[in-house]
Structure formats: structure tokens, C-alpha cells
Amino acid sequence: MEKTRLLIIEDNDDIRESTSEILQLASYEVFQASNGKQGVDLAIKHIPDVILCDIMMPELDGYGVLHLLSKREDTALIPFIFITAKTDRIEIRKGIEMGADDYLTKPFDDIELLSAIESRLKKKERQKSLYSNILSQMTNLFHGAHGLDELKKAFDERKVKSFKKKQIIYYEGDTANAVYLIISGSVKTTKMTEDGKELMTAVYSPEEYFGITSLFAGKEYKETAEVLEDATLCSVPREVIDQLLYKYPDIAEKFIKILAQNVITHEEQLLQLAYFSVRKRMAEVLLKIHTKHPHTENFEISRENLASMAGMAIETVSRILSDFKEENLIDRNAGRITILDVSRLQKLKN
Numbered sequence: 001m002e003k004t005r006l007l008i009i010e011d012n013d014d015i016r017e018s019t020s021e022i023l024q025l026a027s028y029e030v031f032q033a034s035n036g037k038q039g040v041d042l043a044i045k046h047i048p049d050v051i052l053c054d055i056m057m058p059e060l061d062g063y064g065v066l067h068l069l070s071k072r073e074d075t076a077l078i079p080f081i082f083i084t085a086k087t088d089r090i091e092i093r094k095g096i097e098m099g100a101d102d103y104l105t106k107p108f109d110d111i112e113l114l115s116a117i118e119s120r121l122k123k124k125e126r127q128k129s130l131y132s133n134i135l136s137q138m139t140n141l142f143h144g145a146h147g148l149d150e151l152k153k154a155f156d157e158r159k160v161k162s163f164k165k166k167q168i169i170y171y172e173g174d175t176a177n178a179v180y181l182i183i184s185g186s187v188k189t190t191k192m193t194e195d196g197k198e199l200m201t202a203v204y205s206p207e208e209y210f211g212i213t214s215l216f217a218g219k220e221y222k223e224t225a226e227v228l229e230d231a232t233l234c235s236v237p238r239e240v241i242d243q244l245l246y247k248y249p250d251i252a253e254k255f256i257k258i259l260a261q262n263v264i265t266h267e268e269q270l271l272q273l274a275y276f277s278v279r280k281r282m283a284e285v286l287l288k289i290h291t292k293h294p295h296t297e298n299f300e301i302s303r304e305n306l307a308s309m310a311g312m313a314i315e316t317v318s319r320i321l322s323d324f325k326e327e328n329l330i331d332r333n334a335g336r337i338t339i340l341d342v343s344r345l346q347k348l349k350n
């Protein structure tokens with residue numbers, strides 16, 4: 001039986017050797033690199049199952065290693081764990097946002113090391129089963145498209161990534177290089193007004209795509225995308241989308257329908273901002289969120305996000321929610337909202 005292969009990239013000889021001994025005792029095949037450049041060469045040569053990499057190293061640091069390997073098709077999907085003496089959250093977040101799967105803070109013990117590796121290996125196996133789930137979810141969008149087989153190839157090797165609540169996926173103005181599919185959780189998109197206020201433009205749920213408008217409209221994302229609830233996402237690179245659109249007109253037709261629906265939604269939002277009272281706008285926002293949670297009786301959302309969606313002050317949101325609660329339209333407890341009377345909310349006068 002072939003052993004699971006691990007690559008350790010660490011410039012400290014003692015740490016590298018001791019870590020290697022532990023992993024070899026656990027029946028792993030281990031490759032060692034004393035600097036980043038050597039680590040990249042070994043990763044390309046041996047294609048390990050997991051990579052453990054220090055951040056601060058000579059010649060090429062850990063961020064550089066991750067960047068180079070993530071650009072290659074044969075190494076982009078290898079689970080990547082940073083081992084670092086740094087405990088600064090900004091540094092840790094930087095690594096995770098670049099694509100690292102986990103991190104270990106020095107000094108770490110044997111159990112922490114082995115648990116981190118086993119966790120990554122198990123997640124890698126789960127991702128394989130997720131790919132079939134992704135394809136079934138995509139069937140609704142691309143049903144009947146001759147490009148489905150090509151699309152399957154594009155997704156089969158894509159990395160499914162997990163994002164935490166409030167994590168930024170991309171900022172307004174960033175290069176629009178991918179379309180995203182939500183596997184689980186939810187994502188909001190926002191724009192900033194000239195006076196610094198945040199306006200939420202959309203909320204996306206499982207089996208929905210975002211980033212499409214920006215991909216078609218130019219080279220930059222037109223909105224900021226932020227995780228609303230812990231989410232699992234899969235992305236398709238811009239170049240793949242361009243090739244599929246060029247080759248398969250039926251896929252282009254499906255995307256155009258999504259864009260058209262986005263335009264209609266934004267037009268409705270503008271009309272509501274222009275003509276609806278604050279009570280009516282809040283009712284519409286609550287109903288919209290309610291439709292995103294068809295299998296649950298309630299949902300959790302902050303006053304800040306409600307204010308952003310409705311285009312009003314946080315104080316106004318608090319007052320209206322209190323009024324709605326007194327009128328038995330909703331119930332509110334510890335940030336969770338339950339719609340008690342959908343019909344009355346729908347018929348609320350302007």
C-alpha cells in the first residue's frame with residue numbers, strides 16, 4: 001500500500017528533523033526542504049498529499065511558496081498548512097485568504113501536528129464527494145447545455161474553500177477573475193456611497209452564483225463580497241468561463257438570464273428606496289430574507305445588515321423592529337427574527 005506523502009518546508013534544522021521523525025513514526029513518507037525555493041521544487045517533483053510550511057524563511061518565504069504552488073494546476077489543490085511562530089491574527093488571516101488550509105503555532109506537540117494533518121486528509125476526501133454534489137447543483141443552471149461535460153471537467157479539479165462569517169471574498173475594485181458558486185452558507189454584496197454609507201445590493205444562498213455581473217462588465221468587481229453566514233464556495237476562473245461562453249451559446253443564454261434577473265432585482269430595490277416608506281422597506285427586506293430560509297422558521301441577521309439592505313439608519317431599524325414586534329408581525333430574540341404573519345407584512349401599506 002502506497003504511503004501518504006508529506007512535505008516539510010522549514011529552515012530550522014531541529015524543528016524540521018524532529019517533525020519529520022514524528023511523521024515517519026506515524027507511517028508517513030516525508031520529504032524535507034530547508035528553504036522555500038527547495039520546497040517548491042520538491043512539491044513539483046513529488047506532488048505530496050499535504051504540505052507543512054514555515055512562513056519566515058530565506059530565499060523564498062512561506063507566502064511566496066503558497067503563491068507559486070497555487071498557480072500550478074498540479075499543486076494548487078494540495079492541502080497547505082503553515083507552521084509559524086507568529087500569532088498575529090493579521091498574519092494568520094493573510095495566509096488563510098491566500099489559500100492556506102490551516103496553521104500550527106510553534107511550539108506544537110505531536111497530537112496537534114498529527115490531528116492537523118489527519119483533518120486535512122479527511123477534508124480532501126470529503127471534497128471529492130462534494131464535486132459530484134456541485135455538479136448536481138449546477139444542473140439546474142446548465143440543464144440541457146452541450147457544454148455540461150466541459151463544465152464538469154472544469155469543476156472536477158477545483159478546490160472547495162471554506163470561509164468564515166464576515167470574511168471578505170473580494171473587494172470592490174479588485175480584479176474580477178472568477179465566478180463563485182455557493183455550496184453552503186450565504187454571501188452578501190455591498191457598495192459604498194460617496195458619504196461612506198454601506199448599501200447591501202444582494203444576498204446569495206446555496207446553489208446561487210455571484211460575481212457574474214462584474215465578470216461581464218469589465219476587469220474589476222463592482223461590489224464587495226462578504227460572508228454573511230459561514231460558507232463553502234467553489235470558483236470558476238474567468239478564462240474558463242470565457243472559453244465556455246465562446247464555445248457554447250446555450251451557456252451564454254443561461255448567464256444572460258441571471259444577469260437580467262439581477263437587473264430586475266436592482267431596479268426593484270431602487271424603486272423601493274425612492275418611493276417606499278421606511279416601514280414598507282423593512283417589511284420587504286424581512287420578506288426577502290424569509291424566502292432565503294424556506295426550511296427554517298427564523299433567521300439571524302444583525303441590525304447593521306438590515307440597515308444596509310434597507311438603506312436606513314441603524315436607529316431606524318431598531319425602532320421599526322420594535323414596532324413590528326409590538327404589532328405581532330415578528331418575534332425577535334437575541335438577534336434571531338421569526339416572521340409571525342407573512343400575509344400582513346406583504347399587505348403592509350406604504
